[in-house]
Amino acid sequence: GDSVTQTEGLVTLTEGLPVMLNCTYQTIYSNPFLFWYVHYLNESPRLLLKSSTDNKRTEHQGFHATLHKSSSSFHLQKSSAQLSDSALYYCALSQNNYAQGLTFGLGTRVSVFP
Amino acid sequence: EAAVTQSPRNKVTVTGGNVTLSCRQTNSHNYMYWYRQDTGHGLRLIHYSYGAGNLQIGDVPDGYKATRTTQEDFFLLLELASPSQTSLYFCASSGQNYEQYFGPGTRLTVL
Numbered sequence: 001g002d003s004v005t006q007t008e009g010l011v012t013l014t015e016g017l018p019v020m021l022n023c024t025y026q027t028i029y030s031n032p033f034l035f036w037y038v039h040y041l042n043e044s045p046r047l048l049l050k051s052s053t054d055n056k057r058t059e060h061q062g063f064h065a066t067l068h069k070s071s072s073s074f075h076l077q078k079s080s081a082q083l084s085d086s087a088l089y090y091c092a093l094s095q096n097n098y099a100q101g102l103t104f105g106l107g108t109r110v111s112v113f114p
Numbered sequence: 115e116a117a118v119t120q121s122p123r124n125k126v127t128v129t130g131g132n133v134t135l136s137c138r139q140t141n142s143h144n145y146m147y148w149y150r151q152d153t154g155h156g157l158r159l160i161h162y163s164y165g166a167g168n169l170q171i172g173d174v175p176d177g178y179k180a181t182r183t184t185q186e187d188f189f190l191l192l193e194l195a196s197p198s199q200t201s202l203y204f205c206a207s208s209g210q211n212y213e214q215y216f217g218p219g220t221r222l223t224v225l
Contacts, residue, residue, distance in 0.1 A: 001173075033212055044118075044216040045157070045204065090156060094212055101147045101159035101172055102214060 002027045004093050006105035013081055014113055021076040021108045023065075023091030032093050034067055034074035035102065039088040048089070049076070081112045117141060118217035120205050126223045127195050135190040135220050137205030143215075145208045146188040148172070148180060150201040151219075157204065163188055195224045 007022045025034065034051040051067040051074055052058045058065055065076045074091060088109050092102040118139045127133050139146060147162040159172035161180035169180055177199060179191040192199055200223050206214040 035212075044218050046216065047213050050212060092157075100170075101149075101162045102157075103159070103173070104149075104157040106154065106156040 002029075002032075002093050002095065002103040004091050004103055004105035006089075006091050006108050008108045009106065010109045010111070012111045012113065015083055016080050019076075019078050019081045019085070019110065019112075021089055021091070021110070023074045023076065023105060025072050025074070025091075025093045027093060027095065029095045032095060034065075035092040035094070036063070036065060036074075036076050037090040037092055037104075039090065039107075041087070045090065081110075083112050083114065086110055086112045118205055118207055118215050120203075120217040120220050122220060123218065124221045124223075126225065128225050129196055131192075131195045131224070133192040133195050133222065135192075135203055135205075135222070137188045137190070137217055138186050139188075139205075139207040139215070139217075140186060141207065141209070141215070142185065143207040143209045144185070146182065147206045147208075147214065148178075148188065148190045149204045149206065150174065151204060152201050160190065160203075192222075195222075197224045200224045 003026045005024045036049040037045045038048045039045040054069045063078045088107050090107045091105040121136045148160040149157045151157050158174045161172050162170045163182040182188050203220045205217040208214045
């Protein structure tokens with residue numbers, strides 16, 4: 001079946017430094033959609049980014065990611081981390097059927113310190 | 115913005131107990147989902163539904179039943195709760211644009 005791998009369980013960094021969260025996936029489907037969801041403490045998970053076409057960058061709220069089908073990757077990046085970015089980040093995969101549920105990675109907890 | 119509510123927000127039961135978790139969405143979305151969130155496992159899909167009366171099996175369905183009574187309401191049933199089902203449960207809904215909207219979660223403890 002489908003799978004999503006997030007290699008970092010915890011990322012700690014200083015405010016102002018760049019951050020990159022890794023996400024790779026496996027699926028038999030040729031046109032999957034990849035997502036980044038963010039889960040702040042005591043809130044509901046919500047969509048941060050959705051993939052666009054192959055090799056096209058997508059951006060939202062200072063974060064960006066590019067779907068690379070050649071390497072099955074959708075890494076999340078931000079040039080300068082803020083204290084408010086501290087949260088749990090999930091990479092998720094959807095097959096080309098929007099009705100089916102998402103396959104999530106294990107999540108990466110990001111802690112940003114002053 | 116999508117509105118998904120869940121009740122109860124917290125629930126404690128004993129092993130073998132009967133539990134029903136409720137979810138309601140008010141955005142006329144056709145698709146609804148139940149996930150559980152556990153440290154070390156992320157979010158895992160339990161059941162989902164395409165519409166009233168429809169039920170699809172997710173990735174971790176054992177020990178869970180679900181029922182979609184209306185377009186708005188989706189229930190998750192644990193008929194013989196076990197400690198392994200202690201978790202944070204999220205309901206979500208989506209329309210046809212892939213984005214899923216999550217509820218606030220229900221924290222279930224099975225003693």
